[in-house]
Amino acid sequence: MTEATAPSRTEPQGFSLSAIPLWGQFAAIIIFGVLLSLVWDGATRWPEAWVIPAAQWITDFIEWLKSEATIFGVEFKDITRGIGAALKAPVKWAEYLLYRGFKGIGLGPLPWVAVAAGVVIFAHWVGGVRLAILCGLTMIYLATFNLWKDSMKTMTIVIVAVPMAALLGITLGIWVTRSKTASRIFSPMFDLMQATPHMAYLAPVAALFAFGPVTALIATVIFAMPPMARCTILGLQTVSSDVIEAGQMSGCTKRQLLWKVALPSSKRTLMLGLNQVVMQTLAMVVIASIAGATGLGHKLLYSLQQLRLGVAIEQGVAISLIAIVLDRLTQAYAYKETDHFVAGKTFVQRHKHLLLFLGILVASYIAAEFFRWVKIPPSKFIWGSGDAKTVLFDAKLLARHMDQAIRDFNVVAFDYINPIRDWVTIWILLPVRDFFLWLPWPVFVGVIGLGAWRLGGMPVLLLCLALMFSFIVTGFWVETMKTTYLVLIAAALCVIIGVPLGIWAARSERVANIIMPICDTLQTFPSFIYLIPAIMLFRIGDFANIFAILPYATVPAIRYTYLGLKRIPPVTIEAGIANGATRMQRLFKVELPVALPEIMLGLNQTIMMALAMTAITALIGSTDLGQEVVRSISTQDFGRGILAGFFIAALGIIADRLIGSWAAERKRQLGVA
């Protein structure tokens, strides 16, 4: 194993370190670090006097940008405010269209009947009957659960943010593939943008670009754009050279080669990027409401504040459903086959969907003047009148039943769960936390550094060292260790739960059909909702924090295990069968080892998601980096918030580089790279 993980190319010539076995090197570092901490207190806690006040510098810098900075005589604040105002225009138009109406010309917003019919008709056009039914049911859900107007408010940000993030992502992606400089600047930036918890940049963005929907829009685009850029880069780089040559032979200009050859042939990867943009945008809905976006997110936080969990669940389901519908629609649109047999069809035949929609649109605008329920969905569904009235469906009542059910469950389950919670807290969580807090930083730096060097050589080592020292010298060591401890335990649990589920799904198509949609839902279902039941059952503490991280962070562990196992070439499996391996032997000796690099990438994503969740579990009550991020919003201490967010990202990037180097090397050895 030692030889397998230590690529020979990283061994410098004539260096005698390689004579010492790997465990010996680690042991030497640990012993050295511990001894150092015994003689020098500074090895346990970075000396106060040496702390670099970077947080204060950043806060001062942003205050200066806000109040004094000028570029060519124009105040910096006016520039950012100008950008903010420009971004406001598309949001305004979306608002007029979806829920405000065009007051100037006396035209109301789109009647809900028209919107719902439009979505269903579009779904039928791009994806056939099945997709139309999914969309229809979603529209009915939004209407009957009294969530229509808030959904439209949420959509105003979504329909502006998604195209903006997608276009920006594709543009930056193309630029990165063309220019080395751009690649050097943007690649690490994409890492940072994705790994920094969104809450960390809400306050500074709000301070610079006007508070309100625009802040929400910018924060959403920052968060949702990187996957698009990454997929564009990956797509363009993996276009097969045959295709490019064919393009060149047919005399394409450089521009034509990009737009007519390279981009279309990497459509699958691009669509994966778009899928992530949609999912991430909807995942931001609740956080965006902290910075002034109206709609489902704002209402959801209010419901949670009132402990109306049932209502919050209904609103959360609406967000997930919108995400799923948008995703399926964009995917179907991209894969829709062009109709090559237009000749011989009449105009009406060719455009029947569009004509039908226009008809409904006009009719509903007219009908909306006579029947209120055409304009906005009725809030109660009542059959009959007077004493014979029966309420057919009442979303509020359903929500109250859900509340009661959750409380009843809590009363019954608490006595069984609490001893487990206490046991785990006292015997596992607190000792592990104390261990991490005791750990002298030279040990941590040394162990990670050695690992980085053995796995990825000098560049990875230098990057990891720089990142680790960044939180040591700025005085964030304790908070960072608390986050490390929480995330490591959560990630371990995610693997223990997720990998077996992934294996199960890979073995049975039926299981996969159940698990995969659940994964989709978990990723977009607002994680804020898990917090409340977690607190009720487990009370404030790290047990609840970890529990709240699990649903979100387990998803990649399941997905990557499933995909890794599914992608094993059938030849490999047949070779196992031919050698007389039992089912179990095949799994443990053939399939899992081959899929391991993929599973490790899943672990990597799990760690990223768990890190992102620490900013949200901070709302339960914690004292780690996540808490620093959340607290900075109210204290307007931009520096501490940004730094804490950056350190969360740094932990993610360290894990990413270590695991990534290992997986790449392993893949090379397996010959599957």
Next chain:
Amino acid sequence: MKNLLKGVALAALMMAPGAAMADVESDEPIIIVQNNWTSQLVLSYVVGKTLEGMGYTVEYAPSDSQLQFQAMADNDMDFQVEAWEGSMKSAFEKAAENGMLDAGTHSALTREEWWIPNYVLEKCPGAGHWQGLDRCAEMFATAETKPKGRFVGPPADWGKNYADRIGALEMNFEAINVGQAATLWAELQSAYDRKEPIVLFNWTPNFIESKFEGQFVDFPAPSAACNEVKEWGPNPNATGDCGAPHSGWLKKAASPRLPEEWPGAWAVLQRVDFDNADIAAAALLVDVDGMEPEEAAEAWMKENDHLVKSWVQ
């Protein structure tokens, strides 16, 4: 066909711009801050609807309860009807230095203090007073705080340091801070349903009093001397050995552009005044009667017509 034409004509007629608005200084929308608790939502609708009745255009924008003040100072939002001394004092004062306007104080008095549900008194009859509560400290212990009792404290950024007070009064408690108000209520609900002893941070007026029966714990009455003179109070060796004030302020805040662009609206906002009963009633309509905040605002305005008229004059 004829009917359709008729319909179109009628529709066109009805969609024509409404009757000319009453005279107001500007048609630009006044942006009203909304937070995520009941009384604030209802009362901001109340003031918003009052202004709409005068012909102003208003818009509601959600905001974090801390970010809002700087946003008002920057003219991104225009006013807030409920700013609490307890949880928002520092953000309020910081923004006031940057230009945000203080639009006056309500009659309502706020109090925040340790709070226990009434069933705790059955198990620990003296719990209404801090010394009695301290004698039962172990009853409130959890795995992390044993043998000390657990006090569920407010979010760390609300500027209250209960660990200091516990130290000054030498109490057998440990303060565990939550990350947001909803966490407090989830803890309370869970304990309340199981009749488990709990002591937590709470304040009045809020919706809790309409849903849960309980009371504040009495601490030595606060005074200026408490925080300055060690000899003052039960512990002769410490400052800060007293409770929180019983009468915190509840203010209104506004953007600097409000009086310039909409002087009439500014005048109304300055006259708006709620007392504790008004706020409790507003919360009750939603939290107990199950109305939506906007409906509740209309109901509240009907009940308190004279009050609304007195603001408009």
